[in-house]
Amino acid sequence: MILISSGVAAEEAIKTRADSLSVQAEKVKQQVEQEQLQKARDAAKQREDREKKVLERQESGDWESEQIEKAQKQFKQRETREEKYLREAKEAASKDRQIPKPFE
DSSP, X not given: OHHHXXXXXXXXXXXXXXXXXXXXXXXXXXXXXHHHHHHHHHHHHHHHHHHHHHHHHHHHTHHXXXXXXXXXXXXXXXXXXXXXHHHHHHHHHHSOOOOOOOOO
């Protein structure tokens, strides 16, 4: 009889411990889920803020004027490079070319 009651007591202890671990695991799971949800909300808010800023820039015309200015700057840089290459080519063409004489 003592063996049976100690076996039942051991089973109850194991069951109580398992229930306790289950409750703790559920709490941890809920906490992790809440943290993940908060991270997702924060990320969505940041994306929304970025989209709002881009739309404001586009609506105000700043974005378009920035793109035009950028294109003009690139065009001028390309034009300056072409002028430099052309000048260097003209200088090279105008120089006298001397063919070295072989040793006699």
